[in-house]
Amino acid sequence: MKIWITAVVIALVSAPSHAETSNRCEAVMVEDMRITFTNSHGDMTVTAGKGFERSYTWAGGTRSLVMWPRKERWYGSLGMYNPGAYIEGELEQWKEHDGIKRCVAEEGQRHFTNTTDAVAWIRKRGARLDYVYNDSGLVVGMDKQPPSLEDRKKGDFPGTLLVDVWQVYINGKKPEKLEGSRNSAITVYYPPSYDMQTVEPPKEPVDHDYCPFDASKFFK
Structure with missing residues (x-):
């Protein structure tokens, strides 16, 4: 209960009203x-709208949300997220589809100095959402909880979609080859405005295990 209340309070205070x-x-x-x-x-399709708007299409339907930009690194990410705050009958993120009423989403760049560390991080982080990735370092994963549609529809807890989108960079450049990649599992459309083949890497090494505060207090 403490975890749920914390997420809701953050959502009500911090959520941007638009993209x-x-x-x-x-x-x-x-x-x-x-x-x-x-x-x-x-199967999942993620589409970027204006600013921080993201849409997710699966099982014949689409739902959208607005991501929140991070103000400091969270376990290595200075990207964006949505915690899926939810109060039944009061704060419901989505109209139900496929037994899903809420979404917990992450997106961001992941900076490494070599591909060995990058692949190790993907394998360590990606088990739950079954990450797939291509040779150019695009890493994606998704899961639905509870796993079965029947359980999502009858459970007390709202059915939840979890989606991660990451881009790995090696010293500010996309890799050319990553061990274990599955290029055929990912299709990407890059619009003409896309300009992030290379980026300015962080000035300091990124600790992908670092949390800016003691998160364990929320799980007591």
Whole structure:
């Protein structure tokens, strides 16, 4: 219960009311970019709208949300997220589709100095959402909880979609080859405005295990 209340309070205080673009963050997608992928949990298409708007299409339906830009690194990410705050009958993120009423989403750049560390991080982080990735470092994953449609519809907890979108950079450049890549599992449309083949890497090494505060206090 404490975890749920905390997420809701943050949502009510911090959520942007629209897709503002004044905040700078390490995004992966630009407007009109589209990523379609398949993993063991199903098929998913993620489409970028204006600013921080993102749409998710699966099981014949589409739902959209506005991401929140991070103001400091969270486990290595200075990207964006949406925690999926939800109060039944009061704060409901989505109209139900496929037994899903809320979405927890992450997007951001992941900076490494070599591909060995990058692949190790993908394998460590990606088990739950069954990450798939291509040779150019685009990493995506998704899951639905509870796993079965029947359980999502009858459970007390709202059915939840989890989606991660990451772009790996090696010293500010996209890799050319990553061990274990599955290029055929991912299709990407890059609009003409896309300009992030290379980026300015962080000045300091990124600790992908670093949390800016003691998150364990929320799980007591």
